[in-house]
Amino acid sequence: MRLKQISVFLENKAGRLAEVTRLLGDAGVNLRALSLADTIDFGVLRLIVDNPEKALHVLSENGFTASQTEVLGVE
Template sequence: MIIKQLSIFLENKAGRLTEVTEILADKEINIAALCIAETSDYGILRLIVNAPDKAVATLKEKGFSVSLTDVLCILIPHKIGALADATKKLSESNISVEYMYAFAMGDKTPVIIRVDEIDRANKIIGKLGIQQISTEDIYRL
């Protein structure tokens, strides 16, 4: 299922992550998943939140560079080889994974995936029987 992910550019300095999380908390925006990719000078904070449009508007108002990106969220069993099986199915369909992040919860693992051809990947995942979940589903886990 295609969901919206925030991508926020952050300078690598103390307090910037706290500033973002406090701004979102003040607006009652809840974070379901996050990932930070960084270099020595800056980072990209990726978030799945319950109100992505509100989060983008709020953060832009506060001067942050932020964008929305379409990503997929699949749910795989939390067992050895499950991620390998899912990525193999994507690669066999010539879908390139740009990045992903995951978090295990009990016997299931939600995986956020950014791919090069999101609409085609979404259809292929559905045909392959890989379970997909929405942002709302993430909050119910």
């Protein structure tokens, strides 16, 4: 099945992942899956959520750099 994946670019510092999940939770966006790849300075958080458009809007409004791509999901 085709899914929309949100990629969020984060500074690699304490609390950034918690901030993203709090913002999405407060907005009523539910996480279905996540993956995090990090380096010393930055990381890329990849999310599958139940409402990708709302997630992008919330993240952008709060200063996060995020993009959306289409991926294939397998059950």
